[in-house]
Amino acid sequence: MGLIDKMLARFQDNWCKGCKCEMEKARKQLFALPGMTVGNYVRHEDAGYYKKHLRMVDKKADIPPGMYACGAIQYRCPECGRRLTKLELFLPVRDEEKHEIPVLFEHGELDDFLWL
Amino acid sequence: MNTKPVKKINIVYLLLVIAAPIAVIALGGLIGYYFFRDGGAGAVVCFMGPTLLSVAWWILGPTTIWNQQKKQMMKQLDDQGFNRNQTFYGSNQTVAVDIRQGKVALLLFWNPFEQYVMPASRITRAWTNDGAGGAGFMRGTSRVSFLFLIDGVRVRVNTFTSNQRWRMDDPKILEAISKADMMVQVLDAARQASGD
Numbered sequence: 001m002g003l004i005d006k007m008l009a010r011f012q013d014n015w016c017k018g019c020k021c022e023m024e025k026a027r028k029q030l031f032a033l034p035g036m037t038v039g040n041y042v043r044h045e046d047a048g049y050y051k052k053h054l055r056m057v058d059k060k061a062d063i064p065p066g067m068y069a070c071g072a073i074q075y076r077c078p079e080c081g082r083r084l085t086k087l088e089l090f091l092p093v094r095d096e097e098k099h100e101i102p103v104l105f106e107h108g109e110l111d112d113f114l115w116l
Numbered sequence: 117m118n119t120k121p122v123k124k125i126n127i128v129y130l131l132l133v134i135a136a137p138i139a140v141i142a143l144g145g146l147i148g149y150y151f152f153r154d155g156g157a158g159a160v161v162c163f164m165g166p167t168l169l170s171v172a173w174w175i176l177g178p179t180t181i182w183n184q185q186k187k188q189m190m191k192q193l194d195d196q197g198f199n200r201n202q203t204f205y206g207s208n209q210t211v212a213v214d215i216r217q218g219k220v221a222l223l224l225f226w227n228p229f230e231q232y233v234m235p236a237s238r239i240t241r242a243w244t245n246d247g248a249g250g251a252g253f254m255r256g257t258s259r260v261s262f263l264f265l266i267d268g269v270r271v272r273v274n275t276f277t278s279n280q281r282w283r284m285d286d287p288k289i290l291e292a293i294s295k296a297d298m299m300v301q302v303l304d305a306a307r308q309a310s311g312d
Binding site: 037038039064065066067091093094096097098 | 284285287290291293294295297298300301
C-alpha cells in the first residue's frame with residue numbers, strides 16, 4: 001500500500017482498507033434523534049442507542065429546531081463487497097448544519113435496523 | 117398562578133443592591149471620622165471594613181440571591197406539578213415551560229423575589245433575534261437571543277453574548293440560534309395549549 005493509500009485509509013472513512021479503493025455510497029437515509037437536543041449532545045458509539053432512538057424522516061424540515069439529526073450512509077466496496085455504515089450526526093440550524101464527529105459501524109451492527 | 121403584570125426590575129431591590137453598600141461605606145467613614153480621628157486600628161476598620169464588605173456584596177450578593185431563588189423556584193415548580201418540558205437558564209432570566217398545561221414560569225435577575233407562573237396565552241409574540249450585522253465576510257453577531265412579549269413587556273433572554281463579533285456559521289452561533297429557535301417553538305406550543 002502506497003503512502004497516499006495508507007493516508008486515505010487512515011483518514012477517509014469511505015476508503016476500503018483492504019482493497020485500497022474508494023467505497024461506493026450504496027444507501028442513505030435521514031433520521032431525527034429526539035433523545036438528543038442542542039446543548040446536550042453526548043457521543044454514543046453503541047449501536048443499541050441508535051436503534052432505540054433514531055426516527056426516520058423524509059427531509060430536514062421535518063426535524064424540529066434544537067433536535068439533532070442523523071444522516072446514515074452505507075458504503076460498499078465495489079471490489080470486496082465490504083460494507084460500512086457511517087452516522088453523520090448534526091444539528092440542523094436553519095440553512096446551516098453543526099456537525100459532530102461521525103460514528104462508524106464496520107461490522108453491520110445497524111444493518112438490520114437501518115436498511116430493512 | 118401569578119396574575120400580576122410582569123415587572124422586570126424591582127426598584128427597591130435594585131437600589132438596595134447598589135445604594136445600600138454606599139450608605140454603609142459612608143456610615144463607616146463618618147464613624148471613623150468622628151470617633152477615630154487619631155487613626156489607629158479603629159479607623160482602619162471603619163474605613164476599610166465597610167468598603168471591602170460592599171465590594172464583596174456587589175460581586176457575590178446579587179448572584180448568590182439569584183442562584184438561590186432559581187433553585188427555590190425549580191423546587192416549587194416541581195412541587196406544584198409544573199412539568200418542566202423545557203427550562204432555559206439565561207444570565208438574567210430563567211424561563212421554564214410546561215407545554216401540556218400551557219404554562220410559563222419566569223424569574224428575572226433584578227426582580228428575583230417574584231416568581232411568575234402564568235398561562236402561556238399571556239405571551240402575545242415570541243421570536244428569535246440572531247443579532248446579525250455587517251456585510252460580506254464581516255457578517256456576524258455578538259448576541260443571539262429569544263424574545264417574547266408578555267403583558268406588553270418585552271423580555272429578552274440571551275442564548276449567546278460576547279464582546280467580539282462571531283461569524284454566523286460558527287458552531288457557537290449555530291448552537292445559540294438553535295437554542296433560541298427551540299425556545300420560541302416551545303413557547304408557541306405552550307401558547308397553543310393554553311388556548312391562544
